[in-house]
Amino acid sequence: MCWRCNQISRRGLLAGGGIAAASLATGAAQARIRPADMQPLIGPGYRPTEKDEQGLWQLMERAEEEIAGSNLLITDPVLTGYLRDIIGSVGGPAAKDFRIYLAHVPEFNAMMFPTGFAVIFSGLLLRMRNEAQLAGVIAHEAGHFLRRHMIRSWRDQRRKTDLFAIGSMLAGIGGAAGGVYVGDYMRLAQLGTILSLFHYSREIEAEADAIGATLMEQAGYPPVEMANIWQQLIGEQEASARYRRKHRDRGYDLFATHPAPESRMADLRADALEVTKPGKAYDDRRARYLDKIGSIRPMMLDDQVKLNDPGASQYLVETLAKDGWNGLLRFYEGEVWRLRNRKDDDVRAAQSYAAAVVYPDAPADAWRWHGISLMKAGRKGEANIAFARYLAMKPEAPDAAWVRQMMS
Amino acid sequence: MSMRTTGLGLVAAASVLLSGCVQTRQYADVQFSPPSGNYKLLVLRPDVTVSSLSTGGMAEPRADWTEQARSAIIAALRSQQASRGGQVQIVERRNSLAGIGDQELAEMERLSAVVSQSIVLHKYLGEYLPTKQGKGLDWTVGQAAINVGQKTGYDYALFLHAEDQVASGGRIALGVLGVAGCFVGFCAPNIGGATQLDYASLVDLKTGEVVWFNVVKASSQVPGIKFGDLRTPQGATQMVDRLLNRMQPGAAIRREQQVKR
Numbered sequence: 186m187c188w189r190c191n192q193i194s195r196r197g198l199l200a201g202g203g204i205a206a207a208s209l210a211t212g213a214a215q216a217r218i219r220p221a222d223m224q225p226l227i228g229p230g231y232r233p234t235e236k237d238e239q240g241l242w243q244l245m246e247r248a249e250e251e252i253a254g255s256n257l258l259i260t261d262p263v264l265t266g267y268l269r270d271i272i273g274s275v276g277g278p279a280a281k282d283f284r285i286y287l288a289h290v291p292e293f294n295a296m297m298f299p300t301g302f303a304v305i306f307s308g309l310l311l312r313m314r315n316e317a318q319l320a321g322v323i324a325h326e327a328g329h330f331l332r333r334h335m336i337r338s339w340r341d342q343r344r345k346t347d348l349f350a351i352g353s354m355l356a357g358i359g360g361a362a363g364g365v366y367v368g369d370y371m372r373l374a375q376l377g378t379i380l381s382l383f384h385y386s387r388e389i390e391a392e393a394d395a396i397g398a399t400l401m402e403q404a405g406y407p408p409v410e411m412a413n414i415w416q417q418l419i420g421e422q423e424a425s426a427r428y429r430r431k432h433r434d435r436g437y438d439l440f441a442t443h444p445a446p447e448s449r450m451a452d453l454r455a456d457a458l459e460v461t462k463p464g465k466a467y468d469d470r471r472a473r474y475l476d477k478i479g480s481i482r483p484m485m486l487d488d489q490v491k492l493n494d495p496g497a498s499q500y501l502v503e504t505l506a507k508d509g510w511n512g513l514l515r516f517y518e519g520e521v522w523r524l525r526n527r528k529d530d531d532v533r534a535a536q537s538y539a540a541a542v543v544y545p546d547a548p549a550d551a552w553r554w555h556g557i558s559l560m561k562a563g564r565k566g567e568a569n570i571a572f573a574r575y576l577a578m579k580p581e582a583p584d585a586a587w588v589r590q591m592m593s
Numbered sequence: 594m595s596m597r598t599t600g601l602g603l604v605a606a607a608s609v610l611l612s613g614c615v616q617t618r619q620y621a622d623v624q625f626s627p628p629s630g631n632y633k634l635l636v637l638r639p640d641v642t643v644s645s646l647s648t649g650g651m652a653e654p655r656a657d658w659t660e661q662a663r664s665a666i667i668a669a670l671r672s673q674q675a676s677r678g679g680q681v682q683i684v685e686r687r688n689s690l691a692g693i694g695d696q697e698l699a700e701m702e703r704l705s706a707v708v709s710q711s712i713v714l715h716k717y718l719g720e721y722l723p724t725k726q727g728k729g730l731d732w733t734v735g736q737a738a739i740n741v742g743q744k745t746g747y748d749y750a751l752f753l754h755a756e757d758q759v760a761s762g763g764r765i766a767l768g769v770l771g772v773a774g775c776f777v778g779f780c781a782p783n784i785g786g787a788t789q790l791d792y793a794s795l796v797d798l799k800t801g802e803v804v805w806f807n808v809v810k811a812s813s814q815v816p817g818i819k820f821g822d823l824r825t826p827q828g829a830t831q832m833v834d835r836l837l838n839r840m841q842p843g844a845a846i847r848r849e850q851q852v853k854r
Binding site for chain 1: 644648649650651653655696699700703763767770
């Protein structure tokens, strides 16, 4: 039920399935699920009444207890309150029942657990350009809960594995009694079971996208922003792959749990068109978003540039800068070059630092690296001015003594 | 039906009776001697899960069975410890222990759980580590455990994990079918029944080290064969007895005892 997960080992499943047989089961193109057809299946204050779902909830309540106490969580009340407000506005009938946790993990993901609590990774907050995009992800996750996806997919999986177990046992016995070896057919049946499990998983993602579009629209966010997230993700993956001279994993194959980004983006655009009401004013609430995440944006950018993925980092900084460059973004642009450290990257980095310090919001470290770059270029007088500015902004800097020595 | 397939069927049917199996293995720090006298023992909230095994082999957690098993295990622990002379407290809720906050206790619990998982993996399930060979039990929960000891005044903490599966009606039927198939030459007598895995670890709260560890694994090849149902008082007592009642001293202590004799 996560935003983009691919932890299931496809190779492992293939090994059991027999690749040749796969070609027989393909080709069924999937029709788009329409937002109008997606109504919430539960109301406020939902509690499970059946044994299987109760068991799942008990397990997940334990999990939440541990997650809620994890030291990976960002517990700043401004941010947690903000996320709670958003899920309160796009959570549909269960809006008051959700809990939402922000984890300090520099990856683009978010997940909803069966009992109605969601975990958002800080890497996701870094990538969202406005509140509408964040609300879109949260609405998608809320959609999983409102459509009861976890228990439905669990039951589907149980039913299919049951049928397969019974089917292969009966086939084996029938075949043996009739003197036929049915092993190959059984392997094919097994692959069919696996494929339909994945199909179910893609279907529920598409359902969550469709209901998410409606929830966004109702809360007054422009629904098209959800499609824009995918455009940004595709761009980032391509930029990352290009730098590493590899092809982006297109995310399209039989065993994908989520729809391929391209088809998902196309469907989301169609969803957005369908739910957008002509003449209604929508607001992406970008200013409020930047204000709320302002306190952790430097930390999130810092995490990102240290992932050693310069292609993606550069793309991200440039994407965020489409809404306007500032000192923080220019500084981290410089950091991407400096840490990449290819030929002439030091010159590029120096230019970025010089550009960063022009802005009033330039972080102290921008002045520090600007100073070092000037020093390397032999411009000691200007370097000292930059260093002095650094020390004024960060008097307790751990390297203050070293900087003073450089200045003397 | 030929003689041969009939024979095969009978062999399979016989093997059904033999296919339940219980294993226990105990590890101790070389210097470990079982607590005796007036020790103070803290039993952390037992980590219990009871699932139902579906026809297709998926383990489905069951809330009511888990609760039944947890209560039965706690009751069994109480009566087992009552006969030992130590002072025992069983922590059923994290905020019920005087002198320490629930998050601090939770941190030790989580750490103990992970350390216990590593011990099971590297001592019992076969992923042996070359650096840990011949060292008895060389694992520690560290400062987190020492903190708990200092703040609460307890000498030892016991961590208990139990997971059990109960074969569903469909799974049992499938097993019966698998045995029946032997008579026509498609023999699948061991599709796998329930598996119970329990372990306990004893942590010395003065040093933070895991001083004693015990694993009980019980499994049956055929669904429907049980070996102590944790949901019942008898099953829980049997499990606690298998897990805790035969605590052996560590290698160095045993050697000393032999020399004295």
